[in-house]
Amino acid sequence: MATLKEVKTKITAVKKTKQITKAMNMVATSKLRGAQQKMDAFRPYALKFADVLGSLAEKAGEEASPLLIPREEVKKIHVILCTSDRGLCGGFNSHLVSKAEKFAKEKSEQSIEVVFTNFGKKGRNWCRKNGFLILDEHLGIVGAKFGFNIATIVGQRAVDGFLDEEYDEVYIIYSEFISMGRQIPAIKQILPIQPVESSEKKAEDKETPYLAEHICEPSTDELLGDMLPKNICVQLYSALLETSTSEHAARMTAMDNATKACNDIVDSLTLAYNKARQASITADLMDIVGGAEALKG
Amino acid sequence: MAGNIRLEVVTPEASVVSEDAQIVVGPGTLGEFGILIGHTPFLTTLKLGTLRYKDANGVEKFVFISAGFAEALPDKVTILAESAERRRDIDMERVKQALKRAQERLASKKPDVDYERARAALQRALYRIRLAETRS
Numbered sequence: 001m002a003t004l005k006e007v008k009t010k011i012t013a014v015k016k017t018k019q020i021t022k023a024m025n026m027v028a029t030s031k032l033r034g035a036q037q038k039m040d041a042f043r044p045y046a047l048k049f050a051d052v053l054g055s056l057a058e059k060a061g062e063e064a065s066p067l068l069i070p071r072e073e074v075k076k077i078h079v080i081l082c083t084s085d086r087g088l089c090g091g092f093n094s095h096l097v098s099k100a101e102k103f104a105k106e107k108s109e110q111s112i113e114v115v116f117t118n119f120g121k122k123g124r125n126w127c128r129k130n131g132f133l134i135l136d137e138h139l140g141i142v143g144a145k146f147g148f149n150i151a152t153i154v155g156q157r158a159v160d161g162f163l164d165e166e167y168d169e170v171y172i173i174y175s176e177f178i179s180m181g182r183q184i185p186a187i188k189q190i191l192p193i194q195p196v197e198s199s200e201k202k203a204e205d206k207e208t209p210y211l212a213e214h215i216c217e218p219s220t221d222e223l224l225g226d227m228l229p230k231n232i233c234v235q236l237y238s239a240l241l242e243t244s245t246s247e248h249a250a251r252m253t254a255m256d257n258a259t260k261a262c263n264d265i266v267d268s269l270t271l272a273y274n275k276a277r278q279a280s281i282t283a284d285l286m287d288i289v290g291g292a293e294a295l296k297g
Numbered sequence: 298m299a300g301n302i303r304l305e306v307v308t309p310e311a312s313v314v315s316e317d318a319q320i321v322v323g324p325g326t327l328g329e330f331g332i333l334i335g336h337t338p339f340l341t342t343l344k345l346g347t348l349r350y351k352d353a354n355g356v357e358k359f360v361f362i363s364a365g366f367a368e369a370l371p372d373k374v375t376i377l378a379e380s381a382e383r384r385r386d387i388d389m390e391r392v393k394q395a396l397k398r399a400q401e402r403l404a405s406k407k408p409d410v411d412y413e414r415a416r417a418a419l420q421r422a423l424y425r426i427r428l429a430e431t432r433s
Contacts, residue, residue, distance in 0.1 A: 038310070045307045048375055052340065052368055148309040148379060153414075214368075217327050217341040226342055227366065237309055 004280065007273040011266060018262035024088065025255035031143070032248035039177075039241050049227075049234055055214075056224050065225045067159065067232075070192045071168040076113040078135065078158065078167040079103070080190075080236070082174040082243040083123035084143050089247055090254035092175065092183065093122040099185040100173050104132070115167065117154065119240065135161075141240065143247045148237055155233035162191045170232075174239035175246035181253060183246035188239070190232055301353050302334040306360055306376040313381045314360060318350040321374050323367050332369050339369040345420060347428055348376065359384040361428050363421055387429040396422035 081100050083093045100123070104114045118124040118137040127134050136157065141150055158170050170191035175183045216223050301317035322331045324346030332339070348360040365378030399419035403412065 041311050042309050044305075044312055045309050045377060048307065048368075048377055052366065052377075056340075151309075152379065214338040214340045217325060217330075217339070223340060223342060223366075234309070 004273065004276050007269055007276060011269045011273060014262055014265050014269065018259055018266070021255045021258040021262060025252055025259060028248045028252040028255060032245065032252060034145075035241065035245040035248055039245055042238065042241060046234055046238055049231065053224075053227050053231055056216075056220060056227065059220050065193075065221075065228050066163060067191060067193050067228045074112055074168040076115065076167040077107060077169040077171060078115050078117065078161060080117045080154070080158065080170070080172040080239075081119065081123040081127070082142055082172070082239055083118070083120035083126075084243070084247040085121040085139055086143070087122070088254060089251035090257075092247060092250035092254075093120075096173060096175055096185045097123060097126045099187060100126070101130075103171070103173065103187060117158070119243070143244050146240065146244075148233070151233045151237035151240060155236045156229065158191065158236075159229045159232055172236065172239050174243045175250075177242045177245045177249065180249050183250055188235070190235055193228060193231070300334045302332065302336070303373040304350055304376075305373065306348070306362075306378065306381050308378050308381050310380075313378075313383065314350075314376075317353045318374075319353065319355060321348070321350040323348045323374075323376065324362065325367070330367075332374055335371050336369045336374075338371070339367075341367050343367055343376070343378065345424055347424075348381075359428060361387060361425055382425070384428055387425050389426070389429060392422050392425045392429070396426065 079100065081096070083096050087093065107114050113133075115133045115135050116123075116127045117135050118127060120142045121139055124134065124137050124139070136154070138150065138154070161167055162170055169189060171187055171189050173185065173187050176186040177183050301319055302321065304314055304316060304318040304321050305312065306314040320331060320333055322329060324344050325341045326344045327341070330339075330341065343362055343365045345363050348362050349357060350360075351357050361380075361382045361384065362376065362378045363380045365376060365381075367377075368375045395418060399415050399422055402415040403419060
């Protein structure tokens with residue numbers, strides 16, 4: 001049996017760990033709130049944007065923008081991988097990375113070259129380790145405060161690269177925030193732009209065809225040509241927001257579990273400590289009683 | 298006046314304006330446009346500039362807009378802008394810093410400077426300053 005002192009040190013150590021996990025849990029909770037607020041603030045913009053874009057896309061022909069045309073032969077694809085900078089958030093990053101790994105493997109088997117743009121240190125480290133070409137990396141974005149401009153910069157670069165035929169398809173891997181307890185890694189093709197189905201359906205639901213008699217200035221095609229690249233930025237921004245929110249939610253859950261585990265360990269250690277203490281007291285008593293008996297003789 | 302039209306200015310980060318206006322005048326890429334209630338459905342791109350509107354009490358207000366879109370419906374105008382600020386919310390300290398940064402970047406002869414972006418930043422800063430300094 002461990003000595004009293006050993007057990008005591010261990011208890012103190014676990015309690016300290018618990019303090020840390022608890023603090024991290026609380027930090028994650030408050031950051032999560034901030035991230036969710038940002039998501040809420042972004043929603044009206046995104047909805048309106050999708051609305052207008054959807055109805056415009058219906059009116060314009062397929063040739064409106066080169067961003068709509070799929071390439072006949074796909075040789076190289078560009079993946080934007082969003083992960084967090086820091087660990088201690090359960091399986092969050094490993095889920096994302098394994099998704100990316102599976103995807104990259106699939107594509108490599110079709111002899112398609114895969115290049116990456118990374119948000120977050122974890123994804124970048126994985127790319128480095130596996131020898132993927134990294135076009136660009138952005139640290140300190142996911143999980144922190146960031147503005148729309150970062151999405152604009154990266155989005156514009158992706159669009160430029162696509163138009164210069166540096167790569168033939170662009171995907172984004174991010175974590176979809178479903179609920180506090182559920183965040184699943186998702187993959188989305190952002191270039192070439194796929195026909196907007198959801199908004200078409202929405203438009204059908206409405207009694208009057210939305211935007212039917214809009215005057216467009218400049219022409220519909222030009223407007224669409226202007227809006228489509230921006231749509232990439234909007235999608236990117238929303239993916240970044242979701243990943244950030246997911247990261248905090250994942251960390252919160254992970255830290256909550258860790259705190260609980262600490263409690264369990266402290267309980268069982270305290271039990272061991274008390275038992276050891278009891279045993280030593282009993283042993284001491286036995287000695288004294290034994291000694292007294294011997295003196296009585 | 299027949300009535301007021303609803304004006305919404307939204308950016309990805311926040312909803313900047315949401316109120317009733319008597320008239321809205323915005324900087325379209327093909328020229329300035331004014332919108333009153335009952336306007337024909339209308340969609341246009343916006344360039345860097347100032348959105349003016351008269352609120353329900355007839356007070357004229359100004360909002361800085363960097364490029365975006367405007368959609369007008371008979372009873373509602375929605376402005377989607379990448380960034381927008383009411384005139385009174387313009388932070389002069391920040392703008393001046395941004396201006397200085399942009400000027401330095403343009404003046405430096407380093408090859409990795411993105412001139413296009415720096416010039417756009419410079420323009421935005423200048424426009425904000427001009428707007429903040431015109432008091433009506």
